[in-house]
Amino acid sequence: MKILGIETSCDDTSAAVVEDRHVLSNVLASQDALHAPYGGVVPELAARRHLETISSVIRRALTDASCSIEDIDAIAVTRGPGLVGSLLVGVAAAQGLALRSGLPLLGINHLEGHALSPLVHNDLELPFLAMLVSGGHSAIYLVRDVGDYVEVAATRDDSAGEAFDKGAKMLGLGYPGGRIVDELARKGDRKAIAFPRARVKADPLALSFSGLKTALWDFLCRHGRDFAVEDVCASFQEAIVDVLVARARASMQLLGVPRVAVAGGVSANSRLRERMNELPADVVFPPMSLCTDNGAMIAFAAAQRLARGLRCDDLTVRSRLPLGPRRAAETSAGATAG
Ligand code: KG4
Ligand code: ZN
Numbered sequence: 001m002k003i004l005g006i007e008t009s010c011d012d013t014s015a016a017v018v019e020d021r022h023v024l025s026n027v028l029a030s031q032d033a034l035h036a037p038y039g040g041v042v043p044e045l046a047a048r049r050h051l052e053t054i055s056s057v058i059r060r061a062l063t064d065a066s067c068s069i070e071d072i073d074a075i076a077v078t079r080g081p082g083l084v085g086s087l088l089v090g091v092a093a094a095q096g097l098a099l100r101s102g103l104p105l106l107g108i109n110h111l112e113g114h115a116l117s118p119l120v121h122n123d124l125e126l127p128f129l130a131m132l133v134s135g136g137h138s139a140i141y142l143v144r145d146v147g148d149y150v151e152v153a154a155t156r157d158d159s160a161g162e163a164f165d166k167g168a169k170m171l172g173l174g175y176p177g178g179r180i181v182d183e184l185a186r187k188g189d190r191k192a193i194a195f196p197r198a199r200v201k202a203d204p205l206a207l208s209f210s211g212l213k214t215a216l217w218d219f220l221c222r223h224g225r226d227f228a229v230e231d232v233c234a235s236f237q238e239a240i241v242d243v244l245v246a247r248a249r250a251s252m253q254l255l256g257v258p259r260v261a262v263a264g265g266v267s268a269n270s271r272l273r274e275r276m277n278e279l280p281a282d283v284v285f286p287p288m289s290l291c292t293d294n295g296a297m298i299a300f301a302a303a304q305r306l307a308r309g310l311r312c313d314d315l316t317v318r319s320r321l322p323l324g325p326r327r328a329a330e331t332s333a334g335a336t337a338g
Contacts, residue, residue, distance in 0.1 A: 002024070074105070077105065106305065112147075117296075130261045
């Protein structure tokens with residue numbers, strides 16, 4: 001079954017064709033250069049650029065997969081969470097295409113796309129934990145099955161990607177900053193600066209990165225230009241990675257699930273990959289091309305839902321769209337949602 005996946009939830013316009021676990025094409029039109037002067041995504045500009053590029057991106061996804069719309073069996077599109085203006089462009093394009101071709105149309109949760117993306121190229125026994133670390137989200141989910149997710153941990157403030165991006169902005173490194181910090185950190189000393197590792201007293205699994213951001217700002221105010229940027233990047237990155245690894249470890253122990261799928265833009269981080277691989281667990285990552293937002297993960301999630309007969313006919317666009325309920329104290333890995 002060939003599925004065309006369309007993703008426009010934030011600042012990347014992407015379309016892909018996926019057949020089972022084969023990514024036949026995955027086209028991405030990045031808007032990084034458009035938003036770079038502002039140091040973050042400008043929603044109005046993002047929506048307009050999606051509108052300009054969506055048709056050609058879809059066309060190229062079909063061409064790269066050596067097929068036409070007649071060869072496609074279903075269309076899948078992200079309906080949330082994300083920027084409403086951006087989401088609307090993708091959903092409208094998908095609806096137009098579905099109307100014209102008569103193909104079934106599936107509305108997919110962006111977070112489900114990320115959470116399942118490591119499974120495109122890896123097998124992982126159920127249940128497993130999905131650690132989703134991106135620019136918009138940082139959370140850990142218990143995946144009991146496709147379509148059955150429980151939020152185990154979430155950030156109280158910034159996401160891990162936001163911490164990377166804001167840190168990079170303070171250091172004048174450009175946008176988006178995660179990849180740049182990752183590269184500079186390779187040449188730096190991770191112990192040079194003792195940045196804080198935040199803990200939330202009431203919730204030991206919760207993530208928090210806003211204090212780290214303030215700590216970096218304080219450091220820069222105190223030191224002016226008298227520091228090695230590589231050392232700051234390495235120490236700052238280590239603080240983020242330490243928190244993520246600690247929460248993954250604690251979640252694994254609490255739920256007795258030694259299997260973790262790490263996904264989202266920050267899952268491309270080389271130090272996070274190194275540290276997660278040291279855990280006594282089965283740890284899988286998506287390939288680099290499926291870490292940041294992409295249409296292939298949306299098509300793949302749709303295929304997984306279709307294979308289980310799960311519904312995805314709701315196409316209402318939502319800026320907030322939880323993947324599943326929050327964990328109740330008694331949540332066990334084996335129980336089903338019912
Ligand atoms: O998943 P994604 O494309 O978008 C959202 O759904 O939010 O993630 C983008 C985020 C950005 O914050 C970017 O800085 C971060 O992923 N990122 C990285 C790396 N590559 C991308 N963060 C750390 N290290 C990287 N190598
Ligand atoms: Zn994303």
